[in-house]
Amino acid sequence: MKPPRVPEETDPRATLRGGLPDRYLTPDDIAELFDVPKETVYQWRKKRTGPPGFRIGKHIRYDPVAVSNWTAKRMAEDAAA
Template sequence: MANRRLSLADVAAEPRPLPSRYLTPEDLVEMFDLPSVETVYQWRRKRTGPRGFRVGRHLRFDPIDVRAWVNAQLGEAA
């Protein structure tokens, strides 16, 4: 199966269940086909991306917060 870039609408409407674990910045890079994890860290510094939290020195994202962020982005685009 060829890799294809997911749109925000694809992620919002994705029928698969949410992961049962917290997401890493690398997961977001893969999910949104971002250029690098630095993009995720820039989102965090600018407070424009999904809400994240620290576990020690590691950044994690709740899949529910990521889905809510995607839905908010879609609402702003309409």
């Protein structure tokens, strides 16, 4: 009998390409997704220029739908320019 398959860690970029993840994203996920330093993610939040995040206690989380919408908006603005 085969042992049960252990799910592998997923790459947030691949997850968003294939569909939305079933969890909220962390600043680390956002940094990896957009291939930027985590400090950039925090600066985006401070300047309110990045994807909208929210706090759960002391932790910042990002709704994958909001991140996807933010990305689509940025792409549309870039295409119009």
